[in-house]
Amino acid sequence: xxxxxxxxxxxxxxPTPPHPQRPTAETPRDLVGIGIGPFNLSLAALAHPLTxxxxxxxxxxxxxxxxxGLLIDGATLQVPFLADLVTLAxxxxxxxxxxxxxxxxxxxPFYFAERFHIQRAEYDAYCRWxxxxxxxxxxxxxxxxxxxxPEHDLFEVDFTQLDSHGQAQALGRTHTRNIxxxxxxxxxxxxxxxPLVDAPDAPVIxxxxxxxxxxxxxxxxxxxxIGAGQSGAEVFLDLLRNRPIGKEKIHWLARTEAFxxxxxxxxxxxxxxxDYTRYFHALTEPVRDRLLxxxxxxxxxxxxxxxxxxxxELYRRTLHGGWPDAVLTPAVTVRTAxxxxxxxxxxxxEHVQQGTRSRLTTNAVVLATGYRERPIAPLLAxxxxxxxxxxxxxxxxxxxxRLVLDPTVTGRVYVQNAELHTHxxxxxxLGLAAWRSATILNSLTGKDPYPLPGRTAFTTFGLEHxxxxxxxxxxxxxxxxxxxxxxxxxxx
Numbered sequence: 001x002x003x004x005x006x007x008x009x010x011x012x013x014x015p016t017p018p019h020p021q022r023p024t025a026e027t028p029r030d031l032v033g034i035g036i037g038p039f040n041l042s043l044a045a046l047a048h049p050l051t052x053x054x055x056x057x058x059x060x061x062x063x064x065x066x067x068x069g070l071l072i073d074g075a076t077l078q079v080p081f082l083a084d085l086v087t088l089a090x091x092x093x094x095x096x097x098x099x100x101x102x103x104x105x106x107x108x109p110f111y112f113a114e115r116f117h118i119q120r121a122e123y124d125a126y127c128r129w130x131x132x133x134x135x136x137x138x139x140x141x142x143x144x145x146x147x148x149x150p151e152h153d154l155f156e157v158d159f160t161q162l163d164s165h166g167q168a169q170a171l172g173r174t175h176t177r178n179i180x181x182x183x184x185x186x187x188x189x190x191x192x193x194x195p196l197v198d199a200p201d202a203p204v205i206x207x208x209x210x211x212x213x214x215x216x217x218x219x220x221x222x223x224x225x226i227g228a229g230q231s232g233a234e235v236f237l238d239l240l241r242n243r244p245i246g247k248e249k250i251h252w253l254a255r256t257e258a259f260x261x262x263x264x265x266x267x268x269x270x271x272x273x274x275d276y277t278r279y280f281h282a283l284t285e286p287v288r289d290r291l292l293x294x295x296x297x298x299x300x301x302x303x304x305x306x307x308x309x310x311x312x313e314l315y316r317r318t319l320h321g322g323w324p325d326a327v328l329t330p331a332v333t334v335r336t337a338x339x340x341x342x343x344x345x346x347x348x349x350e351h352v353q354q355g356t357r358s359r360l361t362t363n364a365v366v367l368a369t370g371y372r373e374r375p376i377a378p379l380l381a382x383x384x385x386x387x388x389x390x391x392x393x394x395x396x397x398x399x400x401x402r403l404v405l406d407p408t409v410t411g412r413v414y415v416q417n418a419e420l421h422t423h424x425x426x427x428x429x430l431g432l433a434a435w436r437s438a439t440i441l442n443s444l445t446g447k448d449p450y451p452l453p454g455r456t457a458f459t460t461f462g463l464e465h466x467x468x469x470x471x472x473x474x475x476x477x478x479x480x481x482x483x484x485x486x487x488x489x490x491x492x
Contacts, residue, residue: 028154028175031444033057033182034143034379036064038127038430039416040182042085043437044134045095050441050449056174058159060142062166064131066124069209075234076117078262078303083431084123085130089438089450095134100126140164141172146179147382153410155179178444180414183379185371185428190226192336193367196345204337204345207231207368218242220364221249224347228254228330230262232368233302237310239366240326245317247325251360253349254330262301270457271298272426274435279461280424281399285390288421298425300370337365373418383413390421397422400443401436414440 031047033040036059047055082088084097093099097118101107131137140162147156154175161170187206189197196204203220205213207227217223218239225236236252243250252259263269270276280288317324329351336348340361347360376395380387388396388404395415396404401423403413416436420427438450 028152028177029054029056030176031055031178031180032155032157032174032176033180034146034157035059035182035184036061036131036137036139037182037184037417038066038085039184039433039437040180041127041130041134041137042433043180043182043416043440044136045085045093045130046090046434046437046441046450048095048134048136049093050445053441053445055136057137058141058143058157059137059139060162062140062162062164064128064139066127067120067208068124069211070207070231070234071121071124071211072234072238073121075120076303077120077123077430078117078230079429079431080116081118083429083433084126086434088431089434089452095130097123097126100129103129140166143379145382146380148386148409148411149175150408155411155413176411178412178414180416180440181376181379181418182416183374183376184417186374187367188370188372189367190334190369192334192348193365196337196339196365197367199339201342202339202345203343203364205366207235207366208371210235210366214238217364217366222251222362223249223364223366224251224253224345224360224362225366225368226253226334227368227370228252228256228259228302229300229368229370230302230306231370232366233259233306233310235366235368237306237313240310240313240324245320245324246322248317250326251362252326252328253332253334253360255333255352256296257331257353259307259328259330260297260301261304261307263298264304267459268298270459271295271424272429272431273456274432274452275455275457275459276461277423277426277432278399281422282462285392288424289392292420292424295425299429373420376415376418380413383409392421394421401440402443412444414443416440 030053033043033055034057036044036057040057041064044055044057047053077083081097085095086093087096087098090096098107101110142160142162143157144160145158147158148154149156152175154177157174157176157179159172159174160168161172163169187208189206193204196202197206203217205217210217223239225232225239232252232254236250239250240248280291283291314324314326331352333350333352334347335350335357338346340346343363345362345365347362347365348357349360350357377384383405386406386409388406390396395418397415397419398404401414401416401419403415405413417428426432435452438452442448442450442452
């Protein structure tokens with residue numbers, strides 16, 4: 001008779017070395033992180049085993065929250081699951097995605113699912129698991145100001161602790177030798193539409209809030225989606241799938257000249273390697289700016305699978321005759337917009353290529369117009385006299401992701417996802433999160449706790465050792481024939 005198996009004992013939580021609150025100048029912290037999105041969460045996870053570091057991370061939100069309005073059912077990340085918080089720098093970390101699956105008893109189901117690209121909702125759940133178990137994270141803490149104290153050679157970080165309603169509960173201050181900014185990005189609203197987005201009850205939202213308003217928007221008589229990136233494509237596809245056949249009543253407008261696929265070739269993806277990041281950083285400022293403008297399809301296009309799914313859904317709706325009531329128009333800009341009565345929006349459009357103008361009346365607008373880096377100037381106003389800037393008045397950032405400060409400031413300020421202008425298209429990419437975090441920690445400790453690869457791409461992006469081109473000879477050189485010359489006979 002087979003013995004009855006005993007249930008396994010409960011797993012202990014990951015080891016948690018103490019990080020006491022030490023806000024005084026006499027016992028400063030080694031690092032204070034501002035913002036807890038995926039990038040600073042990656043840094044906190046990789047800093048966790050470095051027990052010699054005393055770190056704390058502040059976030060004004062009550063908990064970890066990653067693009068909740070875009071966790072559309074079935075939407076996947078555009079990077080493989082290996083682009084988690086730690087794996088590409090520390091594959092054996094207990095904070096890896098694979099260990100998350102193991103702790104949830106989901107490793108074998110994931111193995112058989114054979115998914116290289118996981119759903120966004122699953123990535124969000126993984127990050128929440130890390131945030132719930134990792135020590136040293138302080139949610140509901142809003143950082144107000146950062147100052148340099150030359151008397152103590154330390155940064156002063158003033159913060160407000162918030163209650164469950166987001167109201168001020170207590171004030172605090174901590175001192176630190178170093179800071180890392182990970183304040184993320186904010187939804188971008190085009191100027192013509194800002195008054196409508198700010199107006200109460202106006203049926204105009206950014207895609208960041210899509211799921212919150214989805215049910216209400218699905219009942220709208222006519223819907224317009226503006227923006228041809230991945231978010232716009234996912235919102236359009238979700239709306240299309242949930243509207244009646246023949247009565248879709250959807251417009252999809254884009255400023256770009258085509259609903260273009262994202263560059264996803266193997267060599268094209270090497271623009272998201274440390275090799276390319278280092279190459280880009282070494283270029284001159286004008287060249288970097290010109291490249292960024294031309295490289296939009298590397299990170300702002302649409303996943304080919306999403307494009308195929310949209311076409312498949314549109315085609316499915318023609319099977320019984322007729323065309324779906326969906327209009328997809330690229331190369332269109334919104335000049336102005338306004339409300340008609342209380343339920344309609346009028347968009348004044350211009351076609352870039354034709355030079356023609358038109359008006360569109362719609363009942364709801366979803367702005368899939370992307371995100372912009374949150375300005376760090378207000379937060380760092382106290383450091384403004386020490387900041388070094390480029391010709392466009394943007395902060396200068398070195399190859400270790402540090403703000404270039406006046407030499408009198410001995411502390412360091414690192415940035416995450418605020419260095420697009422200096423480090424290129426890989427800046428917001430999740431695939432470089434662990435490498436950047438490891439680079440910061442190596443710089444911070446000076447001990448290289450995370451050895452990083454010297455080469456990461458087959459492409460050599462520059463002429464590292466340009467060959468010397470010999471000077472032209474004064475007289476032409478006589479070529480040596482490869483075979484003996486044979487006289488022609490009868491012209492042959």
